[in-house]
Amino acid sequence: MSRVGLRSVLILTTLCTLCASGVVVAAMASNSAAAPPEPPTNLIAVDKPWDGGGVVELEWTASVTPDIKGYEVFVHQMVSPLVGELETNMQADAEAEDQTQEILEGEGVAPEDADQQARVEAENDVTLTTNEPEWTSMGIVLGNELAYTATGLDKATPYVFMVRTIGADSTASANSNITTQLIPVAAWFDGEKLPLFCILGVICGAVFLFVLLARNGMPMKIRTIAGLKAVDEAVGRATEMGRSILYINGIQDMDDLQTVAGVTVLGHVAKTAAEYDAKIEVPTSRSLVMTAARETVQASYFTAARPDAYNPDLIYYVTDEQFGFVAYVSGMMTREKPAACFYMGAFFAESLILAETGNSVGAIQIAGTAQPSQLPFFVAACDYTLIGEEFFAASAYLSGQPDQLGSLKGQDVGKILVGILIIIGVTLATIASATASAPGLAGLHESMTSAVDFLVNTILGS
Amino acid sequence: MNATSEPMTGSQRAIWAVVVLVIVALVIVRSMIGTGMGRVYVEQEDMAFVQLAASVDDASESVSEPKWVRTNSEQGKTYLDRNPDANVIGWMEYTQVDPKAYFVQEAASANASTASTTTAAAGPGPIMLSWPRTIGLWVAAFFTLAIFSFLYRDNPFYKFAESVVVGVSAGYWMVIGFWDVIVPNLIQRLNPWFSQQFFTPGMELPATMADYWPNLYYLIPLILGLMLIMRLVPKCGWFSLWPLAFIVGTMAGLRMVGYIEGDFLSQIKASIIPLYEEGSVTTTPFRTVWSTIWASLANILIVIGVLATLVYFFFSIEHKGVVGGTARVGIWYLMITFGAAFGFTVMGRIALLAARIEFLFDDWLWLIDPNEQRTIVESAVGLLM
Amino acid sequence: MIKLLTNLDRRWIFLAMALCVAVPILVIGLTGKTIPETPTPLAEAFFNEIDTAGESKGRRGHVLLAFDYDPASAGELSPMAISLVHQCAQRGLRMYFMSLWPVGPQMIDESISKVIDRHYPELVYGEDYVNLGFKAGNEQVIKVMGIDLTTEFRTDTKGTPLQQIPMMKGMTSLEDFDLIAEISAGYPGTKEWVLYSATQYNIPMVSGMTGVQAPLMYPYYPGQLKGLLGAIKGAAEYESIVNVWVREQKFAEALVAGGMDEAKAQEVAAKLMDKPAQVSTWTESAEAADLDPKTKAELITIATAPIPGEFLEGQRRMGPQLFAHLLMVLLIILGNVVFFAQRRQGGRS
Amino acid sequence: MQVLTRSIPLLITGLAGLVMILSAFFPYTSDWGKIAGNFFNIIAAFAFVLGGGNLLKIHLKKVSDQSEGWGYSGVILVCFITTLVVGLGKLGAYPNPDFPNVRLSGETQSSGGFWWAYEYVFKPLTATMFSMLAFYVASAAFRAFRAKNFEAILLLGTAFIILLGRTFAGVLVTGFISPDGPLGGLRLEELSVYVMQVFNTAGNRAIMIGISLGIASTSLKILLGIDRSFLGSGD
16 A cells, blocks of 8 residues: 555545445545535536437536535446345355454354354345445546536446535545436437548448449549559569469458458459469468458459369468468478569568568569558568558459449548548638737637637547 | 579588587587576475365355365365365466576575585475476577578478477467357356356356346357358358358448548548647747747648648549649658658567577576576676677 | 679678677676667656546546567567556556457566566555456457447456456446556557547557557557557667656655655655665755654665666667667668669669 | 358348447447447457368378478477367366366466467567568668669658667767757657658558548448458459
């Protein structure tokens, strides 16, 4: 306790309230000081409307005592009968154990008798103490604040609240009125999430709309992505050299969307490879990725009218362990010397070893990842790199599918939205900041500040 | 440039041979100097438990559970004295201690035996050399060097180490998945009685069968999990599509909301900053001006950077004219970003290497002692330096 | 020369790197000297956030320590983790350990044994700290914890049901924690915690992370992340702040035990910490006249006691770091010299 | 078959995703989200089993075929099975002291053979694999990072500032600039902080925003069944 004791008495008080006996200690501590301050009055608790539940707003009238440090808010969770009984039993058990020990040490009673004797006594003790509400401190607010928002409550059980004044000398007042029982239920919709819901709707709507338009034949033009031409070249070169193509689909599972995009690109690479009759090898670090890769490659070989050339054994699982995987792959690369290496998916530390090893065996390397931490190495060591979103765009471009192209357009709408929001917000914020010290423009400053506040905290924040 | 396949020149080969020989020689020399190297000591503790018999209370007809207490506790001793044939089980528990604790114990027992000639039966102290751990330490050192040997060229030692890590890690993950997830979250729910008896005796059983029935919902993940494993059976592979669909679906739903809230909205919010900001240093007017310039410049550069980089990632327009120019600024920002990432990544990698070399020098070779595990200063150090 | 560099076997570079790291380790290990650290605002923010955890609620801070890393990144991250536990233990916070990485529990055990078992044996398991262990499922675990803690975590690593653990009382969801302190080596890690807990529930969060991730997480500071430690440099900075602060706390404790009142003790401790070398002179001064000789002796012991080796790990590692960084810069320059020399030769012919 | 391999999986995907999205906005459904998440986590543990099973299958085949390098496959199998047996059986692990009679009640990872496998095999192997990157990064620096154009110069220049500014070298190189003067921000250690908090933050922020849009649209396509690549339909 000495370390803790160093800190303010407030923390000590809180600590002690955790157990019933602690309350007594705290009370004793406060009794030893001067006359306690008056408690606040008219405490009211209201369940917060339009929330996700578990939040209660409290309000009270200030204590008549001047110069107070603040108010400490207490909560008591009313327990359902079943839970209460369970807890009582647990307490009884614990106390019984303590007392068994006491009896054994003190009186030399046979253990089994002592145990039983203690159990009976402990049960009596517990039933005596459970009538009092067990107040738990929720925290202290400053003396000039007369409201508190209690969060993190259980949505299904009733609570009561109580507030005490904390005087300037840290003495606590008597209890205020206790609120009526209140269940902090959830509303059917979380109002704070409304802006998020709308923006999500706009983005999804834009994507969906453009996908529909694309499906209906509207041409979707996409800017040229320099790195993509290299894919066919690389496959062609591998064929000329008579060596294999290595395709690494990242080291994440199918739940990572980069892996999914990687599988799409794999479909194209495999199709080209099938046309050129080049061997493509796909070691994966997740068994699910192996599954998906096999089906994709098989489909590609079908599309290329070479179903007989498809060999599922070349697409295999190695291990989930990152370095087990990279050790295997880099070892394989030095042994087999592939002519072209594709790294498409989510990569972590292994990118460097792969790219470096690929470099050392003289392979053409093409990378694509949305993992920004690995981009420097790919940019440096690979012939072409698809940076971040370019990777997703590439998957759209390669497939030429209206769905993917449409969704790319939809995302561009999202980017325009970002640009507009940032430009408006920054303009408002700059005006607000520049007029802050100008005497004649107080009104403008005020309205700008509130506009920025509305934009930042209501529209963009929750 | 192809280091791993190009044949080496004779002189290079000689140099590398010398390096390897020097390492081996140093290890041999090191092990013969001073207190030696690479040993692990443990403290032994006898964990014996006695079972207190169940007791029946006639009045309430309640039965208290039989329970286990340490034989060396007060209660245990008292009980054992009364019931000498009580059920006792136990094992030896070993705790690793710093070698210096062993040295101190050795010194003390040496003093004791020279002081009095009669204490021949001083017996082994509670601290002793642990063979499994000492062997383990040497195995670890061997594996460390085996992996490093790949830097020289691919070799059977490396391949062996590689295979070991593949096998052990796959097994390791399965075991952890079983004990930390499947047992508490599935078996405990589906068959609490079995789990309590064999795996998690501390758990509470459902009080009534009515409490138990809702747990049967967990048959769903069990079935989906088993369907996932059906992937291993060639003809039943399609079974795994259902759990896969579940995995992909939940993840997509979770991420869609999470990323829009946490990365999209919050980052726009963080970019709404005034281009003019007064500096925080206001000691003199001169410094105020400079501080304001630095602070405002930072904000201006952030806003320009975010917008320009976004233009680079805008796919609907070809990069020509003004858009092309802005996109180019965006690329510059990206390059600075990658440069920063490069710097930080290098930093991280080197720290990892330092940690491995510390392991070799400290735990294995006992050359340095940063954690004061062996306070006795090594004479061999002088030789190396 | 250029020709030699062009054909330089990369194993020579490997050797140079090995020497740049190994020699400083030996020298630092033998002399015990480390390079001085000046903390940056980010490390200070990290420290302050933990220092004030729980204060807004007026209670002993409840900190969720998520150790999402494995031995592969322990070289960078374990100094952070150890300093983090050190600060929490000294500050008297309640520590809830957990991990989303399968080997994370080992990392937790290591920090507990190095800090709590060795230096704070008075802390009680289940009351001051608890180890909730590993759960599979990555960010889905965070999502479930945000709604209900016990659905996912039914027992601690020892198999004790959470209802029987005193410090779990009243902990129903992530929102009951005052702070999330994450040590992250990748996925799942800082990003997932930021997205699914810090942003969604507005829980203050600090994170220490590998050098690889740090640049990516900077945009979250100071909004969604209140403090950020990047790579071994961040660890070393934070470690030095914690070590200084802990010594100051020890001074204050000794002074309080010697009968000084708390506010005064804190003030004096801060003063002593500024000049630890002059503590023995101070004990002779008039200000220390009321203290008994035992307290004075204790103050001098605290001032002169060396910092335990495990609390200097990060700072020790900055030595090899310095030389290896210089080597890297040299290599890049050399590589470019070779590249341009070759290009010029190529141009002439 | 089409129903079992396409329609039902797509339905599951859509429903599961819908539950997760709804649970973020409609508090009454948050428990559904919790249950779905919990199911997910249990299935995630089964994925480990699948991984192990697959490994077993592949290497057993290699050993039985005696294909090239089958000896190493044997090593993998032996290590895998040993770890599994030791870990699942908690061989050598101490039981929970509260329940000494239940052999499997102790902690999995902190004692016994499984701990040994972690401490002396898993830990040194994975940690050393990772530390090898320090060598590769040095080699890449010498051979790959070329100042061939303006962009590359920017990348390398920034890397220098960070490498020097984040160690004591920064203090040595630019220590002559007064930290309080107007150019104090040009000291390398200050400059590295500035680069990180301004340029790096701006660049990464744009990347983040772009990625979040990409993830949202891909998720949407998966949930609506537009993108079925995860089911193996190819392109």
